[in-house]
Amino acid sequence: MATSGNKLADTDEKIFIGKGEETAWLTLALANRHGLVTGATGTGKTVSLQVMAEGFARAGVPVFAADIKGDLSGISEVGEAKDFTIKRAKEMGLDFQPDQFSTVFWDVFGEQGHPVRATVTEMGPLLLSRMLDLNDVQEGVLNVAFRVADENGLTLIDMKDLRALLDAIAPNGGKKAADDEEDPLAPIRKAAQSYGNVSKATVGTIQRQLLVLENQGGTKFFGEPALTLKDFMKTDRDGRGMVNILVADKLMQSPRLYATFLLWMLSELFEELPEAGDLPKPKLVFFFDEAHLLFNDAPKALMDKIEQVVRLIRSKGVGVYFVTQNPIDVPDKVLAQLGNRVQHALRAFTPRDQKAVAAAAQTFRPNPKLDTARVIMELAKGEALVSFLEGGGTPSMVERVMVRPPSARIGPITPEERKAIMDASPVKGKYDTAVDAESAYEIIQKRIAGTAAPADGEGGGGEGGGLLGQIGSIAATIFGTNVKRGRLSTGQVIARNVTRSVTDKVIGGVVADLGKSVGGSIGGSIGRSLVRGALGGLLRR
Structure with missing residues (x-):
């Protein structure tokens, strides 16, 4: 924490978050040590998220944030100097200056933003199994399918590719070995069986789960052109970081798809970005709203890898900030990696709530001047307990502060304003039209029709x-x-x-x-x- 005598404005080294007895600053050099924003519904989490996003953008750091209710979209429009914002700013000794930030809207369904797509190959069998809620046996068969696709030159781009592949590896019931010569897919079926028993019933179960995913809109997510994550990591003409907003109001109706999509993004960032070490500021900051959905019902193997990616992605220059109602929503191993904390009010109406408040209080470095557990229940809207990393990366003592008002608009934008922003988007036209190129489905159909070239290892002189x-x-x-x-x-x-x-x-x-x-x-x-x-x-x- 810095003292209240410091100038209350963002600098090249830190972001001004709020003010109480002390001034709360988020140090940019430590922002890739991740963070957590928590609090009950209606206590100001979204405003705190917007204040942090604005600060990062001013510092030239690109931001990606999921917008669950549409409230965060206002960051793209000039803020209004309303009485309560001017009053709060003056109470902090801050001159309120309306501002707006360059914004790109994204939408898995392509309705309120540019479409976001990934190929089935990029998603991989592990995350796809989580998305489909498969058991161990079904996940094993899906891994076999991906291996067979690799060995037979079958690109998996969209859902119909995966369906065609699953049909191809399923046992050809009732057929004798002698009939294999008449079956153009016999080499694929044999390859699948060589990795273990692939039953028709298991393949059928996976196909039914694919249908559920398709009904939730998964068909639109898988395809080309696939998202290039570098399009998230841009600055505007003024050197400010672009604010990328994922429109997630409809996506939240499919929580597993939402959580798996954001986890895929983290894994892709981890895979693509080079090691960066300690930087003066992050390359990208990622805000994961409704974070508890990431951890719900996740198997232990996946939980271990989530914790590993969160720990290691720091060295790639990426900061991850989880937004949820209570710190206990986040597993202890992940929680231990989140050094920058903002805690809004929690209500304790039941014994379980009281335990949650006590647990939240224990996640902070104690301050002798504050009864943290009591203050958490007394916080007014817009107030928060904060503890940011300082010095050598140690957490500061918890402080009670009033969060500064955002400079951009608070609340959602109109459809007309959204359309104008999308029309001027730097990625306009790049992702808006789907491309259906030749892939596994077309190749398999050609083999059935007898027009495809032999796969690797088949014939060929x-x-x-x-x-x-x-x-x-x-x-x-x-x-x-x-x-x-x-x-x-x-x-x-x-x-x-x-x-x-x-x-x-x-x-x-x-x-x-x-x-x-x-x-x-x-x-x-x-x-x-x-x-x-x-x-x-x-x-x-």
Whole structure:
């Protein structure tokens, strides 16, 4: 904490959050140590989130935030000098200056923002299993499906690709071995069975879960052009960080899809960004609203990896801020990584509530001047208990402060204002039209019709499956003899024959450049498919 004598304005090194007996400053150099904003409904969490987002944007740090109720959209419009905002600012010794911030709206459903898409390959079997709520056996079959797709040159882009692949690996009930010659998908079925018993019943269960996901809008999420996360990490012409807002009011009707999507984003950031060490300010700050949804019913293996990613992504220059009602919503291992805390009021009407208040109080460094547990229940709207990291990264003593008023508008914008912002967006036209390129579904249909080229290891004359055959397959793809638009077999052959470290350092960049020139966004994801998402990759390490 800084003393109240300091100038109450954001600087190149810190963000002014609020003022009580002491002034609350969030140090930019320690902002990538993550944070937590908690409090009961209606106590001011969204305003605190907006104040922090504005501060980061002023400092040139891009922001990504989920907007559950639409209230955060006002950050894109000039604030209004209302009586209560002017009064609160004066009480802090702050001159209220209306402001607005460059904003890009995103929407998984493409209705109130630019569409957000990922390919099935990028999502990977681990996160997809969580999204589908699969058990261990079903998750195992899904892993088999992804392995078979790799080995047979089948790119998984959208839902119909995954459905076609699952149909292809399902046992052909009632068929004898002699009938395999008449079944163009027999090599795929055999490959699947070689990894273990893949039953038709299990495949059917996964297909039904896919239907549930499709009914929740998952079809719109999977496809191309896939999101390039670097589009989140931009500054505007004035050097301010862009504020990226995920419109999540409709997405929240599918909590598992919402939580898995944001977890996928974290894993992609972890995978793509290089090590950065300690920076003067973060490269990106990520606000995860309704954070408890991330941890609900998550299996232990996934929980361990969430904790690992949260811990390690700090070194990539990314700060993660969870927003939820109570600190007990966040597992202890993750909570221990969150150094910057803002606690709004909690109400204790039941014994369980009283335990929650006590637990929240215990997460702060004690202040002899405050009875933290009592103050948490007394906080007025807009007040908060805060503790930010200082000095060598140690948490400051908890202080009671009034959060400063935001400079931009408080509350939602109109549909007309949203449309104007989207029309002027720096990514306008890049993601707005879906592309249905050739992928697993089309390739499987061609094989059934007898028009597709043989998969790796099938036929192909004297080259067989040896090294020469693999080199030939790479050359065939590069020079366009077998695979349309440069898709697939290059990445799959490299994935099977080049180690992870060599791929990351040498071949990944070459293949990504090749893919970008001839294969659209899937080319850019070939390198990523080698590890297929940070969480999936971590589990295999």
